Amino acid sequence: MNRKTEDQNRAAHTRRDFLKTSTVAAVGTTVAAHMNIIPGAYAQGSDEIRVGVIGVGGRGTGAIKDVLMAAPGVRIVAIGDVFKDRIDEAMAKFKSFAEDPEIKKLGNTVAVTPERSFVGFDAYEKVINASDVNYIILATPPGFRPQHIKAVVASGKTLFTEKPVAVDGPGIRMVLEAYEQSKTKGMSIAAGTQRRHDVGYNEAIKRIQGGAIGDIVATRAYWNQGGLWKKDRQKEWSDLEWQLRNWLYFTWLSGDHIVEQHVHNVDVSNWAMNAHPAKATGMGGRQVRTSPEYGHIFDHFAIDYEYPNGVHMMSMCRQIEGTTGNVSEALVGTKGNYVSQSNRQLITGANEWRYNDKPKSAYVLEHTDLISSVRAGKPINELKNVAETTLTAIMGRMSAYTGKTVTWEQALNSQEVLMPAKLDWSSNMPVPAVAVPGKTELV
Numbered sequence: 275m276n277r278k279t280e281d282q283n284r285a286a287h288t289r290r291d292f293l294k295t296s297t298v299a300a301v302g303t304t305v306a307a308h309m310n311i312i313p314g315a316y317a318q319g320s321d322e323i324r325v326g327v328i329g330v331g332g333r334g335t336g337a338i339k340d341v342l343m344a345a346p347g348v349r350i351v352a353i354g355d356v357f358k359d360r361i362d363e364a365m366a367k368f369k370s371f372a373e374d375p376e377i378k379k380l381g382n383t384v385a386v387t388p389e390r391s392f393v394g395f396d397a398y399e400k401v402i403n404a405s406d407v408n409y410i411i412l413a414t415p416p417g418f419r420p421q422h423i424k425a426v427v428a429s430g431k432t433l434f435t436e437k438p439v440a441v442d443g444p445g446i447r448m449v450l451e452a453y454e455q456s457k458t459k460g461m462s463i464a465a466g467t468q469r470r471h472d473v474g475y476n477e478a479i480k481r482i483q484g485g486a487i488g489d490i491v492a493t494r495a496y497w498n499q500g501g502l503w504k505k506d507r508q509k510e511w512s513d514l515e516w517q518l519r520n521w522l523y524f525t526w527l528s529g530d531h532i533v534e535q536h537v538h539n540v541d542v543s544n545w546a547m548n549a550h551p552a553k554a555t556g557m558g559g560r561q562v563r564t565s566p567e568y569g570h571i572f573d574h575f576a577i578d579y580e581y582p583n584g585v586h587m588m589s590m591c592r593q594i595e596g597t598t599g600n601v602s603e604a605l606v607g608t609k610g611n612y613v614s615q616s617n618r619q620l621i622t623g624a625n626e627w628r629y630n631d632k633p634k635s636a637y638v639l640e641h642t643d644l645i646s647s648v649r650a651g652k653p654i655n656e657l658k659n660v661a662e663t664t665l666t667a668i669m670g671r672m673s674a675y676t677g678k679t680v681t682w683e684q685a686l687n688s689q690e691v692l693m694p695a696k697l698d699w700s701s702n703m704p705v706p707a708v709a710v711p712g713k714t715e716l717v
């Protein structure tokens with residue numbers, strides 16, 4: 275299953291509730307973007323969105339197109355990536371973006387020159403500090419995210435951060451500290467947990483929090499699918515380059531697939547519960563993807579999470595070819611049940627409701643919402659939510675790796691820094707050992 279397609283299929287086309295409270299100008303802007311009308315309906319000049327993107331791989335270039343389709347008055351002005359060939363690939367796509375009829379209608383443009391495309395580990399600083407950039411998109415592998423988020427918050431610029439926002443407890447602490455600073459600065463921040471910008475999900479959660487299924491007594495979150503991409507090692511690649519190009523398979527870069535991918539489903543449970551779990555007891559392993567090309571991550575996890583009020587979430591995720599796919603979230607209530615799967619929302623029981631509307635991408639809506647918040651002067655800030663859901667997934671991974679029950683405090687206060695102390699293009703970088711429950715220590 276292609277996860278981008280799956281997620282895009284889940285999106286829907288009307289607008290989020292909070293926009294109803296925005297100013298008339300902001301609503302006009304958003305309606306324009308969503309309904310493809312009045313592309314010039316924003317205050318020209320001072321509120322132009324000038325985007326800098328860090329990490330221009332699959333999602334980074336996807337996000338460039340999404341933000342160009344999100345509202346009028348958007349210009350892409352700088353990009354950065356650790357690899358020059360990724361910059362070249364991104365530049366090659368820009369022509370087709372410029373020719374997209376919807377983007378043309380909005381009057382949006384890509385104005386990235388070779389001088390405004392930065393290569394290397396310090397590319398993020400060059401993009402963030404570019405004087406014309408006022409809107410940053412972070413789309414590198416998540417291991418770098420805490421450092422990049424910290425730098426964006428220091429700059430005070432508007433931030434769109436892909437999920438997850440860290441891979442370990444120390445990273446989450448850095449992000450939560452940045453969140454506190456961003457609140458003081460009144461920054462607008464949105465995260466790539468796009469279900470929170472999807473109209474169907476928003477309507478479902480509003481109904482559930484309004485009592486449609488009664489009290490929630492159990493939740494379920496699944497992301498079971500086949501495998502994802504990998505890149506064959508080239509002889510000229512150092513250990514570091516091989517790991518970076520295959521970042522999914524290294525926990526210091528991805529957090530493992532429970533953190534990198536399953537975070538989406540766990541987020542829906544946390545959102546509905548308006549809480550995060552207090553502890554996790556989980557298991558998992560590496561049964562099929564056992565060869566060295568798959569680094570050291572697991573290929574399946576099953577976690578029993580417990581919320582502070584005693585409600586349990588059954589979470590499972592698997593990336594194994596030939597197995598039954600299931601990407602869904604479900605809630606069990608005292609008056610009914612809820613399930614969301616394949617772009618369908620369904621509440622059964624006393625207050626039956628279903629939503630099968632034709633989707634407009636939530637990948638676009640997340641930018642529409644963020645831009646509207648900036649233009650209305652009503653900041654939204656999703657950094658705490660996404661940090662807490664990321665830590666939920668990290669807590670599950672820690673439990674599965676060690677075979678121990680792990681509490682929220684243990685995960686949050688963990689001293690385990692997964693990022694190697696030095697990133698060196700030439701020296702050896704051994705692959706960490708595959709975790710063994712009962713032997714791998716909880717740090």
Ligand SMILES: NC(=O)c1ccc[n+]([C@@H]2O[C@H](COP(=O)([O-])OP(=O)(O)OC[C@H]3O[C@@H](n4cnc5c(N)ncnc54)[C@H](O)[C@@H]3O)[C@@H](O)[C@H]2O)c1
Nearest residue numbers: 329330331332333334355356360413414416418436437466
């Ligand atoms: N919201 C979603 O549904 C969704 C979907 C796909 C991916 N993602 C997230 O987007 C992020 C990127 O995933 P992707 O699929 O685009 O991966 P990708 O490998 O296609 O792209 C990552 C890019 O980041 C670059 N990069 C790596 N380290 C860097 C650094 N230190 N500084 C600058 N650039 C660096 C890589 O060279 C690459 O071009 C991940 O966090 C992933 O979880 C989210």
